[in-house]
Amino acid sequence: MVFAGQGDPQRSLPLLWRVPSTASRPGPKQGLTVDEIVDAAIAVADASGMAALSMRAVGDRLGRTAMALYTYVPNKSDLVDLMYDRTLAELPTSYAFDGGWRTAVTSWASDLWEFYLRHSWVLQVSQARPVLGPNEFSTLETVAGILRSTGLSATRLRPVVSALTHFVRGSAQVVAEAREAATATGMTDDTWWYARSAVLEEIAPDFAARFPTLVWLESDGNSPPEDDTPYFEHKVRTTFTAGLDVLLDGVEAAIAAEAASS
Amino acid sequence: MVFAGQGDPQRSLPLLWRVPSTASRPGPKQGLTVDEIVDAAIAVADASGMAALSMRAVGDRLGRTAMALYTYVPNKSDLVDLMYDRTLAELPTSYAFDGGWRTAVTSWASDLWEFYLRHSWVLQVSQARPVLGPNEFSTLETVAGILRSTGLSATRLRPVVSALTHFVRGSAQVVAEAREAATATGMTDDTWWYARSAVLEEIAPDFAARFPTLVWLESDGNSPPEDDTPYFEHKVRTTFTAGLDVLLDGVEAAIAAEAASS
DNA sequence: CCTGATACTTTATGGTGTAAAGAGTCAGCG
């Protein structure tokens, strides 16, 4: 986990909100811009993951040393903040309501899912002290805006947003980690599982007796992937869509309760 | 994120399942046991977080060098696996059904929540290639067992378990990260937020116009904490309980659909 | 033209996981 929002707010927040610095300063001209550095850092993280994101790696990509970056950005944590907020700009900020709130939320969730898989390092940025950048607020405003149209009160809406966010994030994280593990170990999930289950059968011959529900759960109703998606990813994807529906049924109930209580 | 399940299954799985190694071997006696090492590692992680967990730190606690541990455990990743599964043993494996499945699931979720906060480093162990230890399976069996009693089919049950797990995990993670950030920076959340919001108002004076839903969401219906829990934690806690109810309403709908379709 | 702030590099510090090599210990065999 990489911590965010650690820096001096007087310095990092203006960076995030791109408040232009007016002062004309002596000394050599800066050869780079903050955005160039942030883009390079995003490129590194996209290509090789958060673990490979080092000041050296970013500097190398720009023909500078690691230390050169410190004249643009206070420290690595603030750089991650900037990467995070810049990347979030990719997400749509409005959704059509033609099909009602439910389809709007579903496509929001699907967009977020794909976003997380496109930039899986984002999942490693801590949420506790959020990056208070403009795009962070924008994305929150977007979901909250859709759901507000259902007539839910603020008290009922907050947990809904929270549940939705955690669910999308958690589901995407599983896939992201699986992919990272696959490239890191050079082993697909299927071969990984195969090697494990063989040893497992040997070591825990009473498995079926000890964990009957798990065996039942696994044995039943698994549809194979239609395209060439790895089996594991396909399973998570299916579970994600179905789980989202369960959650939205819950939201439906909340809306009904709201209507009844007002 | 710390990756799990990376090791050679022939070596790490027997360790996890505590298959006794019978061979009597030459050379000096081992002065430690795997369990002692795992316990020391858990103590380090509990006290100082996953970031502070190093082979040197664990060795120091046992009066050994870092390298000495490698005769017990193949590598750090496998040590984390062992820590993970050993810690999971703390969780209850059965729940009373007196109040029906819903109260059982609620207290399961609450136990899991508290477990995550007690050992927040657990949240940084990757789920993609699960630690295939006995306790990992046990905890899964427990929830799945409760929910199976509702008559849900495997296809409908899988996404429910997934949604519940992700939600508890995600909610707990926010609190855990907040606490870690607080001790790391020596700054409570409240002072952190205060410092930020002051700068934010200055930098983004049009905030209310740009993010009306967020402002509405924040301004409405926040109950203050009764005890001395930090305000931020209290808010997450409240949202967690309410969100769980929304989710369980969704499960209720799934049960009804199951009954209708069979 | 000088002064001093700035951009960038070089070097250094204290940390990480773990490979490799060395020192001491002891079970089993001749």
Next chain:
DNA sequence: CGCTGACTCTTTACACCATAAAGTATCAGG
């Protein structure tokens, strides 16, 4: 009994990390 070789544990070493500190070159304002 004494050797052999496997074993435990330590020491050293390597390649990395973020970043502090110091040095060098550059340029705006006085």
